Amino acid sequence: MMPQTRHGPDALERTEAANHKHRIQNNSALAGYRALAGNSRPAVRTNPIDLLLPLLQNVRQHGEAWRADCPRGHSHARGSLRIATGDDGRVLLHCFVGCDASEVATAAGVRLADLFPKPVTRMTDAERRNARMRAREGDWGAALGVLAVEATVVELAATTIARGDALGADDIDRVRTASRRIHDCREVLR
Helix, strand or coil: CCCCCCCCCCHHHHHHHHHHHHHHHHCCCCCCCCCCCCCCCCCCCCCCHHHHHHHCEEEEEECCEEEEECCCCCCCCCCCEEEEECCCCCEEEEECCCCCHHHHHHHHCCCHHHHCCCCCCCCCHHHHHHHHHHHHHHHHHHHHHHHHHHHHHHHHHHHHHHCCCCCCHHHHHHHHHHHHHHHHHHHHHC
16 A cells, blocks of 8 residues: 555645635635635636535535535534535535425525536637647547558568568458558548
């Protein structure tokens, strides 16, 4: 097992957890959301859970999830809300008293839609064309790399045949593979 250092793989996670805990302890809905230039710029959020947790009371982390008091005010049920993040980045809410996720979100002062990651921004036609061109250029670069390798295989086979030596069954199969790959590259480069 590899020893963990303060600069090891978990260092960023520990720092993020400490920052997150600090925001929760401050219980400020604005902590971490205002730009450094002041309140004139819009809030920036990278993770939907960072919007919700500062708005809740008595937040405690439990492994990968959190527990908090439901914002709907169940005085008899402290820690009745479980908060987690789904694989796709959405916030998962479960109130053990029975509140629905939209009720919890409304009581916390956010919209249900705020608990989902924001979709990728829409591109203009020019941005879309540029993105396609960059993708094609990447494909072209990969195809040229494959062509360089397969051309070397064909050259070695030709040199072997020119010397009067016969190609073995494995060599013939490899030349056929090179031929298929060269034809595939031709399709990419069209």
